Amino acid sequence: MEERGSPDGDPARSQEQGPEGPETPIQVVLRVRPMSATELRRGEQSVLRCSGTRTLQVSPPGGGPDMAFRFGAVLDGACTQEDVFRVCGVKRLGELALRGFSCTVFTFGQTGSGKTYTLTGPPPQGEGVPVPPSLAGIMQRTFAWLLDRVQHLGVPVTLRASYVEIYNEQVRDLLGLGTPRPLPVRWNKARGFYVEQLRVVEFGSLEALMELLQMGLSRRQSSSHTLNQASSRSHALLTLYVSRPTPQQVPPVDPGEAPVGGKLCFVDLAGSEKVAATGSRGQLMLEANSINRSLLALGHCISLLLDPQRRQSHIPFRDSKLTKLLADSLGGRGVTLMVACVSPSAQCLPETLSTLRYASRAQRVTTRPQGPKSPGVKPPQQAEAELLQLQEENRHLRFQLDQMQSKAPGLHGAREAWAQRSLYGMLQEFMLENERLRKEMRQLRSSRDLARAEEHVLAQQVHELERHLHSACSLPQQGSARVCPCSTGPAASCHALPPLCSCFYICPLCRVSLAHWSCPRREGYVPQQALEPEAPGHRSLSARPPPWVPPPSSGSSKPPRERCHSDWTQTPVLAEMLTGEEVVPSAPPLPTGSSNMPPALRGGSGISNLTQRLEALTHQMSNPLNLGQKQPQPSEGMQSPGQGLSLR
Numbered sequence: 001m002e003e004r005g006s007p008d009g010d011p012a013r014s015q016e017q018g019p020e021g022p023e024t025p026i027q028v029v030l031r032v033r034p035m036s037a038t039e040l041r042r043g044e045q046s047v048l049r050c051s052g053t054r055t056l057q058v059s060p061p062g063g064g065p066d067m068a069f070r071f072g073a074v075l076d077g078a079c080t081q082e083d084v085f086r087v088c089g090v091k092r093l094g095e096l097a098l099r100g101f102s103c104t105v106f107t108f109g110q111t112g113s114g115k116t117y118t119l120t121g122p123p124p125q126g127e128g129v130p131v132p133p134s135l136a137g138i139m140q141r142t143f144a145w146l147l148d149r150v151q152h153l154g155v156p157v158t159l160r161a162s163y164v165e166i167y168n169e170q171v172r173d174l175l176g177l178g179t180p181r182p183l184p185v186r187w188n189k190a191r192g193f194y195v196e197q198l199r200v201v202e203f204g205s206l207e208a209l210m211e212l213l214q215m216g217l218s219r220r221q222s223s224s225h226t227l228n229q230a231s232s233r234s235h236a237l238l239t240l241y242v243s244r245p246t247p248q249q250v251p252p253v254d255p256g257e258a259p260v261g262g263k264l265c266f267v268d269l270a271g272s273e274k275v276a277a278t279g280s281r282g283q284l285m286l287e288a289n290s291i292n293r294s295l296l297a298l299g300h301c302i303s304l305l306l307d308p309q310r311r312q313s314h315i316p317f318r319d320s321k322l323t324k325l326l327a328d329s330l331g332g333r334g335v336t337l338m339v340a341c342v343s344p345s346a347q348c349l350p351e352t353l354s355t356l357r358y359a360s361r362a363q364r365v366t367t368r369p370q371g372p373k374s375p376g377v378k379p380p381q382q383a384e385a386e387l388l389q390l391q392e393e394n395r396h397l398r399f400q401l402d403q404m405q406s407k408a409p410g411l412h413g414a415r416e417a418w419a420q421r422s423l424y425g426m427l428q429e430f431m432l433e434n435e436r437l438r439k440e441m442r443q444l445r446s447s448r449d450l451a452r453a454e455e456h457v458l459a460q461q462v463h464e465l466e467r468h469l470h471s472a473c474s475l476p477q478q479g480s481a482r483v484c485p486c487s488t489g490p491a492a493s494c495h496a497l498p499p500l501c502s503c504f505y506i507c508p509l510c511r512v513s514l515a516h517w518s519c520p521r522r523e524g525y526v527p528q529q530a531l532e533p534e535a536p537g538h539r540s541l542s543a544r545p546p547p548w549v550p551p552p553s554s555g556s557s558k559p560p561r562e563r564c565h566s567d568w569t570q571t572p573v574l575a576e577m578l579t580g581e582e583v584v585p586s587a588p589p590l591p592t593g594s595s596n597m598p599p600a601l602r603g604g605s606g607i608s609n610l611t612q613r614l615e616a617l618t619h620q621m622s623n624p625l626n627l628g629q630k631q632p633q634p635s636e637g638m639q640s641p642g643q644g645l646s647l648r
């Protein structure tokens, strides 16, 4: 059988004419697989017939008119794997890859139509049962040819490989180390779309490459359904990178950089399927939907590429991961071969017709194969073309943005303003906004740090004051009762142990005698007002609630529970309130105010509460004899933490 299917115009020749060659159509080869055992068992009828080497006749059952489809080559069920490899002209693609071109071979068709068989041969029939070499697919045959060719070239060639699958719209590295995780697809001007963090493995022998292929095949997602026992549930892309150092070429320094040189990519698309026909449910159905959606996106791009006017404008390659990764092969600078696979069975006719139409359209798509670039040189036509392309992309994005804005209510006025701005302007705006936000964040951070430092100092001061206060409470007693420093006579002693002067040390929060805090029988505590005569309308200091304690609710007859020292030292609020991290054991907790209290009086503001406590403590320390006088209200005499504070 003669070799067909290779590109009509030899893109390699265009190297002499310039880096961008003439328009080259995508080559399409059609392969009809033999009837499967199941189809034969069911007595299904064959509706396809090859007429000559390039035409396929379709005879619909029930006597409809015959249809004819013409492709680069048509291969019937009798063709061997070797025939397919030869007719498809893959060696020629390999040669082009060695010269620096970017080449792609992809198979597509209905599920169970023989795509994987064509590319990689049948799956092994059992553990350790090797597949006969005669059944090896296009990929294994190309690998063997390429390794042999490189050996005989007489110049050093670096060969590397990557293998990914697109499963449920996620790109996964089939050669990756560790747990597989989805990889991002990025775009830049030099490389076009590419998979980030992809493992690209260098290999030096056919065995090593075969191992990589087996590794990827075993990791690829596959399941069984009515039409195929081993149906691939993902699109798989194996890429061989071929680099031949020339005097101008500098080997890539950065491993993330695009490899310099040609490449040969094999794409095994997952098969389109009618969920009703395959009986897919649950996960299988999800996979089928994802496969069908991405194939639809591919078909849409192909249709647009056929329209000369649309072709110059925007092609929505970004619509799916598959179209992103095939963008260069379909509409770019690559050389592409498609192998469309079909089943001859009448049962599959609707799907077969759809594949045939898809393939017919695809072979009208052209690319402009581009050879290796000489570094740094960009002809003006290419720069101009790129500029036009970017302008078009820009226009399209603006249009999309505009549409989104029109859908959002209340943005009508802003919409027009948006539409007038270029994307570049928007980018600048975002950058400025970013810078402003960064500055604001820096300022907020520094004020937060200042506040924390201030809070820390305050907490320490409160702690110190309390320590002083406490040690004053525990002064060694003289006789049975201490002499009250505010009066000449002995103070009425608290029943708490040890007896202390009740007017001397008062809790700044609840006004309970400090002696009470250490009283083991504090439940029997006699409130201060019981000891002090009180003028009508006047509440003694000890009975008066501190300024930040919320007034008792009028409806409640129950007196508020007295706070005891253990309340203060055990509550976790205390630790949070003081420093957020550091626990100061003797500091009292924030009063748990009602939600309608001012924030400064609730637990939310550490500094103001600490300041108030400090105030009260300082006041008590400095005026131990003035307890009968009016206490400063929180609004009065508020001082900054460091001001007017003396521990002595």
Ligand SMILES: Nc1ncnc2c1ncn2[C@@H]1O[C@H](COP(=O)(O)OP(=O)(O)OP(=O)(O)O)[C@@H](O)[C@H]1O
Binding pocket: 032, 033, 034, 036, 077, 109, 110, 111, 112, 113, 114, 115, 116, 117, 118, 122, 123, 228, 230, 231, 232, 233, 269, 270, 271, 272, 341
């Ligand atoms: N030309 C052929 N000769 C003999 N058997 C074939 C041929 N093509 C396909 N088969 C067999 O048909 C079955 C389906 O083939 P294959 O798995 O390659 O289909 P597919 O198109 O890749 O399906 P899917 O999209 O579900 O992965 C397999 O058992 C395969 O061995």
